[in-house]
Amino acid sequence: MFEKKNKRYFNVESTMIFDPSINKDEILTQVPAVPFVEHWKGLFPFNETFTKQIHDMADKCGYSNYMKEHLVYPPKGKLPALPKATPECDVWTAIFDAVSLVNPCFDVYQVATTCPLLYDVLGFPGSFEYLPAGANVYFNRTDVQKAINAPLQKWTECAEHPVFVDGKDNSEPSSFTVIPDVIEKSPRTIIAHGDLDYVLISNGTLLSIQNMTWGGAQGFSQEPSKPLFVPYHERGSLSTLSGAGVLGRHHTERKLTYVELYLTGHMGPQYNPSASYRILEYLLCRIDDLSK
Numbered sequence: 001m002f003e004k005k006n007k008r009y010f011n012v013e014s015t016m017i018f019d020p021s022i023n024k025d026e027i028l029t030q031v032p033a034v035p036f037v038e039h040w041k042g043l044f045p046f047n048e049t050f051t052k053q054i055h056d057m058a059d060k061c062g063y064s065n066y067m068k069e070h071l072v073y074p075p076k077g078k079l080p081a082l083p084k085a086t087p088e089c090d091v092w093t094a095i096f097d098a099v100s101l102v103n104p105c106f107d108v109y110q111v112a113t114t115c116p117l118l119y120d121v122l123g124f125p126g127s128f129e130y131l132p133a134g135a136n137v138y139f140n141r142t143d144v145q146k147a148i149n150a151p152l153q154k155w156t157e158c159a160e161h162p163v164f165v166d167g168k169d170n171s172e173p174s175s176f177t178v179i180p181d182v183i184e185k186s187p188r189t190i191i192a193h194g195d196l197d198y199v200l201i202s203n204g205t206l207l208s209i210q211n212m213t214w215g216g217a218q219g220f221s222q223e224p225s226k227p228l229f230v231p232y233h234e235r236g237s238l239s240t241l242s243g244a245g246v247l248g249r250h251h252t253e254r255k256l257t258y259v260e261l262y263l264t265g266h267m268g269p270q271y272n273p274s275a276s277y278r279i280l281e282y283l284l285c286r287i288d289d290l291s292k
Contacts, residue, residue, distance in 0.1 A: 002181075002182070002185045002186075012186050013186060013187055013188065013285070014186055014187060014188035014189065014284070014285070015182055015188075016189075016190040016191075016192065016280075017191055017192070018192045018193070018266075018267070018268040018269070018276075019193050019194055019197050019199075019205075019266045019267075019268065020174070020191060020205065021173075021200055022173055022175040022179060022191075022205065022208050023173045023175050023204065023205075023208040024082070024173055026082040026083075026084065027082065027208060028200050028204035028205070028208070029092045029199075029200065029201060030061075030063060030085050030089065030090070030092050031066050031067055031082070031203075031204065031207065032067065032201040032203035032204045032207070033054075033063070033091050033201065034054050034055060034057075034091060035067060035203060036198065036203065040196075043099075044095070044099050044102075045102060046098060046099075046102075050098055053094070054091050054095060057088070057089065057091045058091055060088075060089075061089035062082070063089075063091065066082070067203070070207060070210065070211075071203060071206060071210065072210070073210075073220055073222050073223045074217075074219060075210040075211070075218050078218075079207065079211040096127075096198075100127070105126065106126070107126030107265070108126070108127050108198045108199040108266075109126060109127075109197060109198075109199055109265045109266035109267065110126075110194075110264075110265025110266065111198050111265075112265075113126055113265075117130055119131075119132050121138040122138060122139070122157045123157060137155065137156075140156075173208075175208040175209070175211065175212050176212075179191075179214075180213060180214035183214045183215065183254070183255050183256045184214055184215060184255070186255070187255060187285075188255060188257065188282075188283065188285065189255060189256050189257065190256075190257045190258075190259060190279060190282065191205060191209065191256070191257070191259070192258075192259040192260075192261060192268055192276075192279055193205045193258075193259070193260055193261070194260075194261050194265050194266060194268050194271060195248075195260055195261065195262055195263070195264060196263065196264055196271070197265050197266040199266055200266065202260055205258075206224075206258070209258060214254060214255075214256065215253075215254030215255065215256075216254075217253075217254065220251060220253050221253060222253075224249050224250055224251035224258050224259075225249055226249060226250050226251060227249060227250075228248030228250050228259055228260075228261070228278070228279075228290050228291070229245065229246055229247075229278075229290065229291050229292060230243065231244060232245065233274075242273045242277075243272070243274055243275070244274060246262075247261060247262050247263070247272060248262050248264075248272075248275055249262075250290045259279055259290065261275050261276070
């Protein structure tokens with residue numbers, strides 16, 4: 001869109017992405033996995049033996065030191081590459097498997113989810129597909145497909161077949177080149193992340209930002225700490241309840257804004273609609289300060 005240089009059709013003023021996959025999995029999931037468990041210890045009630053095991057894995061595989069050395073403000077330099085996680089270093093999966101024994105309804109997209117397993121009209125309420133007897137996936141209904149002029153065919157929330165050539169995405173992570181370029185070419189870019197997301201972890205996103213160079217410097221010089229404030233409002237229908245007050249933290253440098261949403265999973269607008277709407281207002285330049 002920027003390359004078209006057509007302001008009539010492609011006059012991009014701002015960009016926003018929620019809980020993005022902008023780096024390699026080792027940075028986004030493996031490195032921050034154990035600190036994530038420690039932060040949400042009450043949601044990961046592991047015994048002492050397993051807790052020691054995952055800490056030992058993180059230490060042996062270099063993840064603990066990587067976090068300590070590189071999630072700093074300002075950054076010390078470019079992040080060194082990490083090898084692809086071997087089974088011995090796949091601490092993310094070890095944690096997932098263990099917590100799923102304690103909480104079989106564990107949701108990688110929102111880790112505060114517990115049993116009973118809730119019904120979702122899209123058929124994918126959490127870590128796995130689930131459809132109760134007699135229920136239908138909403139967008140798989142023929143009447144719905146006809147109403148929205150969609151093809152009359154089977155619909156699933158996630159693709160059932162590989163979407164990349166040879167089943168693998170060989171492109172570079174977007175934080176290496178694309179996102180810095182977008183930041184520099186538009187007045188406002190927002191990266192938002194929910195703090196209860198385990199499928200992609202917020203500290204992995206922050207590590208990725210600290211490795212990016214844009215606007216003549218690398219990363220943020222300060223840790224995000226300003227309060228994300230959502231104005232108090234009258235409650236409407238019970239079906240539209242949403243919070244107010246301080247619902248996150250944020251930071252802006254050189255046209256990039258990072259926002260972390262509290263009590264929020266992978267799908268920000270679903271789990272925290274009022275905070276997400278506030279960020280949308282900022283995206284559209286209707287407000288200039290997320291703290292007011």
